[in-house]
Structure formats: C-alpha cells, structure tokens
Amino acid sequence: MKNQIAIIDYGMGNLHSVASALQHVAPDSDIQITSDHDVIRAADRVIFPGVGAIRDCVGEMRRQGIDELMVGEITSGKPILAICIGMQALMQHSEENDGVACLGHFPGEVKSFASHSNFQVSAEHFKVPHMGWNQVAQVRDHPLWSGIEDLSRFYFVHSFYVEVADKDLLVGECEYGITFTACLAKGNVFASQFHPEKSHTAGLQLLENFSKWNGSS
Amino acid sequence: MGLAKRIIPCLDVDRGRVVKGVNFVDIRDAGDPVEVARQYNREGADEITFLDITASHEARDTTVHTVEAIAAEVFIPLTVGGGIRTLEDIRRMLNAGADKVSINSAAVKNPDFVKEASGKFGAQCIVVAIDAKKVSDEAEAPRWEIFTHGGRRPTGIDAIEWAELMVRNGAGEILLTSMDADGTKAGFDLGVTRAVSDAVSVPVIASGGVGNLDHLVEGVKQGRADAVLAASIFHFGEYSIGQAKAFMQQHQIEVRL
Numbered sequence: 271m272k273n274q275i276a277i278i279d280y281g282m283g284n285l286h287s288v289a290s291a292l293q294h295v296a297p298d299s300d301i302q303i304t305s306d307h308d309v310i311r312a313a314d315r316v317i318f319p320g321v322g323a324i325r326d327c328v329g330e331m332r333r334q335g336i337d338e339l340m341v342g343e344i345t346s347g348k349p350i351l352a353i354c355i356g357m358q359a360l361m362q363h364s365e366e367n368d369g370v371a372c373l374g375h376f377p378g379e380v381k382s383f384a385s386h387s388n389f390q391v392s393a394e395h396f397k398v399p400h401m402g403w404n405q406v407a408q409v410r411d412h413p414l415w416s417g418i419e420d421l422s423r424f425y426f427v428h429s430f431y432v433e434v435a436d437k438d439l440l441v442g443e444c445e446y447g448i449t450f451t452a453c454l455a456k457g458n459v460f461a462s463q464f465h466p467e468k469s470h471t472a473g474l475q476l477l478e479n480f481s482k483w484n485g486s487s
Numbered sequence: 488m489g490l491a492k493r494i495i496p497c498l499d500v501d502r503g504r505v506v507k508g509v510n511f512v513d514i515r516d517a518g519d520p521v522e523v524a525r526q527y528n529r530e531g532a533d534e535i536t537f538l539d540i541t542a543s544h545e546a547r548d549t550t551v552h553t554v555e556a557i558a559a560e561v562f563i564p565l566t567v568g569g570g571i572r573t574l575e576d577i578r579r580m581l582n583a584g585a586d587k588v589s590i591n592s593a594a595v596k597n598p599d600f601v602k603e604a605s606g607k608f609g610a611q612c613i614v615v616a617i618d619a620k621k622v623s624d625e626a627e628a629p630r631w632e633i634f635t636h637g638g639r640r641p642t643g644i645d646a647i648e649w650a651e652l653m654v655r656n657g658a659g660e661i662l663l664t665s666m667d668a669d670g671t672k673a674g675f676d677l678g679v680t681r682a683v684s685d686a687v688s689v690p691v692i693a694s695g696g697v698g699n700l701d702h703l704v705e706g707v708k709q710g711r712a713d714a715v716l717a718a719s720i721f722h723f724g725e726y727s728i729g730q731a732k733a734f735m736q737q738h739q740i741e742v743r744l
Contacts, residue, residue, distance in 0.1 A: 322609035403743040
C-alpha cells in the first residue's frame with residue numbers, strides 16, 4: 271500500500287506548494303489535496319494547512335465540518351502536520367479579527383505582534399508581518415527534527431503568534447521582538463508556524479521526516 | 488540570532504523568456520526562467536521575484552505556466568509582478584504557485600484595489616511596488632513622488648504618504664524602486680529607502696541601483712531595508728548570491744547561509 275497523505279482543502283489558499291514539496295521528498299507517496307472527509311479519514315497522514323485571515327479559515331472549517339473531522343483525526347493517532355494558520359486554528363482563541371474562537375485542541379492563545387509592548391517602544395523597529403527566514407531553537411527532541419540542525423532557518427510570514435498555556439507542548443521557539451512558539455507537538459500532532467514547503471532544505475527535511483513518521487514522539 | 492535580511496534576485500520575463508540577459512556559465516539555457524530560478528535557489532536566494540513585462544495580455548498564460556514550473560521544484564517564496572490588475576489576475580498567479588503578487592500601476596489607478604486584494608487573499612501575499620523619483624531641489628527638504636510608466640509619468644503623489652496609504656489599505660510589504668537610481672549601478676537612493684522604511688510598519692524591499700556588494704550593505708544599514716533586490720549584478724555573474732551573503736555577514740548583517 272502506498273503511503274497516503276491528505277492535504278485538507280477547505281477553500282483557503284493555494285495548497286499546491288505543499289503538495290509539490292511533499293511529492294519532491296516522498297515521491298512514492300500518494301498525495302491528495304482534498305475536502306472529501308472519507309479520503310481524509312482513510313489517509314495514513316494528514317496535513318492541516320491555512321493561510322489568510324483566521325475568522326474566514328475557522329468559519330470555513332466549521333461550515334464544512336472540518337472541525338468535527340479534526341477531532342476524530344487527532345484521536346485516531348495518525349500523524350498530523352498543521353501549518354501556519356492550521357496551527358493557530360488548533361488553539362483556543364485568536365486575537366485576530368476582533369477575537370475568534372478556535373478549535374481548542376491545545377491550550378493557548380493566538381496573539382498579535384503589533385499589540386505587544388515590545389513592538390511599540392522598540393528602537394529596533396520590528397516590522398509586522400514577521401516575514402522571512404528566522405532561526406528555530408529545537409527546545410525538545412522530536413522525530414521531525416531528525417537531520418535538521420538546531421537553529422536552522424525556516425520561512426515565516428505571519429502577524430499573529432501562538433502562546434501556549436502548557437509549556438510541555440513546545441518543541442521549537444523563535445525570537446522576533448519576543449520569544450514565541452515556532453512549533454508545538456503532542457502525541458501524533460506536530461504544528462509549525464513557519465512554512466516548511468517554502469523553507470528550502472530544512473523545510474524539505476521536515477516534510478520528509480513527516481512522510482515517514484509513525485506519530486509517536 | 489533573529490530574522491535574516493533577505494537577498495532577492497529579480498528576473499524580467501517576457502513571453503516566458505528571461506530578458507535583459509542572464510549570463511551564468513553553468514546553466515544550459517540562460518533564457519529559461521526555470522533554469523535561472525533553479526540556479527538562484529542552489530546559490531541560496533531567499534526569494535525570487537519575477538517581473539512579467541509581457542506586453543500582450545494573451546501571452547500571459549505563458550507566465551502562469553512558468554510560475555507553475557518553478558513552484559514545482561523551487562521551494563522558496565516566489566513573487567510575481569507586472570500586469571497584475573484584477574483579483575482574477577492575483578488568483579491565477581497564487582494558484583499557479585506564486586506566494587505573493589506585486590501590484591504597481593493598478594494601485595495608482597485605484598488605491599482601493601489593494602484593499603480588496605488584501606481582504607480577499609490576505610496581506611501576506613500583497614506586495615505594493617512603488618516607483619519613486621526625487622522631485623525636490625538640492626536646497627529643499629528631500630521629497631519624492633511616485634511615477635508610473637517606467638518612471639516617465641508623474642502622478643503628483645508623495646511617495647511617503649503613498650506608502651503609508653498602501654499599508655493602511657492592506658499591503659503586507661513594500662517593494663520600493665528609486666527611478667533615479669535604477670540602472671545606474673551607483674547604489675540605492677538611501678534617502679527614500681530610509682524615509683519609507685521608517686514610515687511604514689511592514690517590511691520594505693529596496694530596489695534600483697545596485698552595482699556592488701557595498702550597496703547591499705548600505706541598503707540595509709543606512710536605508711533600513713528588510714530585504715534587498717538586485718538583478719544585473721547577479722545575472723551577469725559579477726557576484727553570486729553566496730558572495731553577497733558572506734559580505735553582508737562580514738558587515739554584521741544577519742543572513743541565511
């Protein structure tokens with residue numbers, strides 16, 4: 271049986287870059303961009319992406335029953351990789367768009383860089399969005415870090431960041447005006463704020479690791 | 488440790504071919520944007536920007552295919568500019584695999600277009616390109632205005648105010664080209680770069696005038712740019728991306744190596 275990887279499509283943004291990056295590192299896998307719940311449930315591994323505004327993302331997830339589907343997928347134990355807004359959507363709440371209730375899989379908040387005091391009085395003049403290549407400190411071992419040097423750079427583009435309420439979730443941290451969550455993980459779920467599909471060698475390595483991961487950490 | 492300053496090579500593409508000449512010794516077809524992108528990717532470019540200068544609208548399908556071909560194998564961000572006039576143009580480029588689009592004259596014509604685009608696709612993928620030219624005399628306080636049609640047509644719009652308006656309308660990044668410096672190889676116009684960078688809350692890419700590696704350093708240190716864009720110094724093999732990054736690092740600028 272081919273390794274089946276489903277990239278969940280709920281109509282927000284282009285998912286071809288994720289698919290082509292996965293195809294590149296896991297050429298023997300069957301990669302599908304899909305909104306079909308049965309296909310997603312049958313897949314061996316699931317990618318939960320997201321771009322754009324969180325209210326629209328979470329709204330579409332709820333409208334299409336992706337929120338319910340994710341409950342089942344997460345408890346199923348299969349490897350899940352959440353990317354960018356996908357990671358933010360798994361938290362409890364986001365400050366974006368005047369406050370949005372998220373899916374609540376992990377304890378923590380999604381906060382605005384711009385409203386943080388370090389961004390208002392800083393002489394360094396931190397720009398928002400946090401856009402470009404930043405270093406990720408691997409604060410805890412994880413199978414997805416395999417073959418990736420600590421402090422490797424990944425490509426970020428976001429104006430809001432995750433603050434986890436449970437520090438045990440942290441696997442990667444990044445600094446930009448403040449220290450924030452670059453990656454979190456629990457059991458079969460790994461989530462990254464950066465875009466592995468746009469992060470050249472380090473990102474491709476992470477995707478390759480994911481394509482082989484059995485979901486235990 | 489922190490965010491790296493980005494180096495962005497820019498390709499002018501006409502009907503699917505790289506123009507203004509690229510002169511790499513180690514690629515087979517220097518006119519093929521896919522080959523050139525692959526080479527820049529190998530050298531460690533942080534992003535790649537395409538400027539589509541195809542005059543006819545029909546030939547633009549070629550650009551879409553080019554973007555698709557590059558996105559299928561180059562796993563760094565891609566920006567596409569030139570001729571982006573409608574939400575449909577943006578959707579096509581993003582679906583083809585572009586991460587960002589850059590909007591120039593369509594924004595001048597209708598500033599609310601940026602608002603619509605950002606509202607629909609998110610600020611993260613909307614770059615507003617500004618072509619600025621100095622309009623003040625030597626004795627006056629410096630003042631820049633935006634120009635269209637390759638710097639030939641004045642608009643009477645103040646460049647700093649325009650940049651601020653574009654950010655309010657939802658631009659996620661500003662690509663600032665000095666029309667005075669462009670093509671001179673005498674360095675960026677650091678005055679306008681610094682003024683725009685200090686005025687806006689989003690990242691600024693400095694463009695126009697790069698002739699050597701010192702210019703890149705100046706763009707970041709004096710111009711306070713978050714990224715530097717250059718074409719000819721890379722295309723003609725005068726410097727590699729790797730050399731540019733090593734030089735910036737020697738000057739205490741954080742780069743991705």
